[in-house]
Amino acid sequence: MLTNWKKYSTFIDDVNILTKLILGIALFFYAIFIHQFDFMLYLTIIMFLYLIIMSGVRWLPLLIVIVITLFFGLTSSLFMIFYGEGSETIFKFGIIHITEESFLRGIHVTMRTLVISFYGMVIPFTSQIIYVFYSFMQHLKVKPKIAYAFMASIRMIPLMFSSFMQLRQALKMRYAVIDKSNRKGLKWIHHLLIPTLSQSIRKSHRLAVAMEAKGFTNGKRTFYYKVPFTKNDLYFILMTIALVAVAYLLNIYLPITHISDIR
Template sequence: MFNWFTPKRETWLFRVNPALKFIVFFAFLIITLVNQSVPFAISQAVLYGIVFYVFSGYSLKKLSILSIPLVISFLSTGLTMLLFGKGEAVLWQWGLFKISEESIQHALLLGSKSLSFGFVGFTFILTIQPVLFFYAMMQQFRLPSKYAYSFIAAFRLIPAVTEELQIRRNALKVRNIQFSKGIKGLYERLQSYTVPLFAQSIRRAQRIAVAMEAKQYQMGAARTYYYPTRYNGMDRVFLLVMIGSLCSAFLLSVYL
């Protein structure tokens, strides 16, 4: 599953400091959230879509699959606001369904915002390494290590838990375990999977605690880092490109 998120090529976005990238993208999402201009919202969606499809470094097939929930979100929010929104300038009405000029504007606004959120979120997730992101947050933005290392440990445990789940599924299949139908069968499956997984999780947590104690880990103490993260020239290019693109989107929405 994790190989699926391996990029076809590493673009310049991969060389940007992940903590800085998070702050910039978060600021862009805030701008998207508070914006009430339909042309600017559409320009933002186009801008973030270009960044997602051109600079994420993934194949067109993977990007197309990831675009499916974005399209569903756009259609669901847009159509809901289009057919059930309020407005005075009614263009068409049939029963509970009513389309007005105001509802069209609100549909385009919310739909464009949902696309912008999806494009920015996917671009950030696809162009960072989670471990380096938390290391950068600790070093550049002084995130307390007790939170960062907790997230790192949890992320590193995901493949182990996935493997344990697959092993358990194969073991039940080899033993030809048959489950009942309906709610009773669901309960039996939960009982067969959750108890072994919880037991393994407790053992794994105990091993992590022993390892952290052996490394003299103390909450709040100054630490050195195996992966040092710094700002570089690509971060300046990233800031200039993103700010310039946002200004271009705003000017485009004003004049067109």
């Protein structure tokens, strides 16, 4: 599905998935210790531009993903905004008490979430599932039996969705001759859920038997796909460091709010 969203490719598509994951985790822990409001603000803007330019995704699906991310980013900070502490009151009604300090802290938490989300969304947009598990097997020494099982299970998700849609269409035809009392509420859910689960279990069992017969064990294997570390990994590391460095320099030389510590 993600490949259908792609409009163009960048060098990040050729970066090893392990490099992307390690840098994403490193950025997550680094962002936790950023307490300068302007630094986080600039970093959010830069990561937003990074997502738009480097993901290579079409505008409509990218816009949908960004809107969803903004929604969850804002909702994650509402508790801190509504029930925070501070001396400069902006709004107060009942137990809701919004202060200038709590509002800024909430926005800071939102921006922290957006930074990680914008940077992290580029990873699935620029990675292929098959290379993820091959990289794990070749560099992290994940057992082939486990890696191929996960790879096969992910490949089965579209099949499950297709079976669900076919069952739904079939039920529409059957319901034309069935009394309404037998196709409402929990009965409708049972008519969809139980056949879908039973089909998935049968397909999973057949797949497991086929993999066992084909020799998908934990023994040593030769790989058709090689997933090495290349110069693109180095470029990606340098680019990530440069993005953070630019945000830090803008925070120093072009501050917006002049808030040095948001804690």
